[in-house]
Amino acid sequence: MTVDLKAAEFTFQGLRPIPVAVTTVHGGRANGLMSLSGGPAGIVPEAPRVTVSITKYNFSHDLILQGGVFAMHVLSNDPDLLPTSLDILMALGGSSGRDGDKLDGLEIKHGATGVPILLGALSYVEARVTGSLDNDENTIFVGDVIAAERLNKGRKLDIGEAWAKLPPEWIERYEHNHHAQLEHCRGARGLGSTQEVS
Numbered sequence: 001m002t003v004d005l006k007a008a009e010f011t012f013q014g015l016r017p018i019p020v021a022v023t024t025v026h027g028g029r030a031n032g033l034m035s036l037s038g039g040p041a042g043i044v045p046e047a048p049r050v051t052v053s054i055t056k057y058n059f060s061h062d063l064i065l066q067g068g069v070f071a072m073h074v075l076s077n078d079p080d081l082l083p084t085s086l087d088i089l090m091a092l093g094g095s096s097g098r099d100g101d102k103l104d105g106l107e108i109k110h111g112a113t114g115v116p117i118l119l120g121a122l123s124y125v126e127a128r129v130t131g132s133l134d135n136d137e138n139t140i141f142v143g144d145v146i147a148a149e150r151l152n153k154g155r156k157l158d159i160g161e162a163w164a165k166l167p168p169e170w171i172e173r174y175e176h177n178h179h180a181q182l183e184h185c186r187g188a189r190g191l192g193s194t195q196e197v198s
């Protein structure tokens with residue numbers, strides 16, 4: 001069976017427009033990354049759950065798997081906060097915590113579980129992992145929300161708005177990193193290395 005990859009790409013495109021900053025801690029090591037996979041994971045309003053999908057290539061993956069805690073933040077598009085939002089996105093989404101402390105320079109406090117809370121974010125939920133699904137290339141985590149807070153003013157920054165304002169040299173570095181990540185994911189699924197959608 002041949003899959004119409006263009007139709008698949010079209011179906012997925014734009015479904016998750018809000019980037020989230022996911023932070024975590026394990027064994028005294030705190031870290032974070034950006035993700036476009038954040039969302040609610042249940043419908044019970046008095047007992048909210050959250051889900052994120054984290055690629056195994058990323059350092060944060062191992063910390064969440066081992067530590068079992070994470071916080072998921074949304075960023076603000078308010079003009080006063082936009083520079084901070086872009087700083088968070090570039091700091092967490094542009095390099096790996098394996099190469100240095102990416103939280104250094106970001107304003108944080110510690111949540112109930114010890115996870116770093118990004119004070120420059122619009123709001124966040126903090127969670128303890130209740131379940132995880134191993135998908136070879138990534139793990140989908142689900143957690144019980146144990147704390148949540150609105151921190152700043154504004155509306156949620158979407159990825160289109162953010163991408164239009166990010167420096168081209170940062171985007172270039174991100175794409176380079178993304179390519180390495182993609183190859184790792186293909187390897188983890190036993191796929192060849194040149195499966196571009198054309």
Ligand SMILES: Cc1cc2nc3c(=O)[nH]c(=O)nc-3n(C[C@H](O)[C@H](O)[C@H](O)COP(=O)(O)O)c2cc1C
Nearest residue numbers: 033034035036037054055058059060093095096097
């Ligand atoms: C907009 C955006 C969305 C991303 N979405 C995801 C995602 O859903 N899952 C994931 O594992 N990484 C995602 N990434 C990539 C990680 O944020 C990036 O690889 C990061 O450098 C990993 O850092 P770490 O190794 O310190 O965990 C995204 C990055 C950006 C900028």
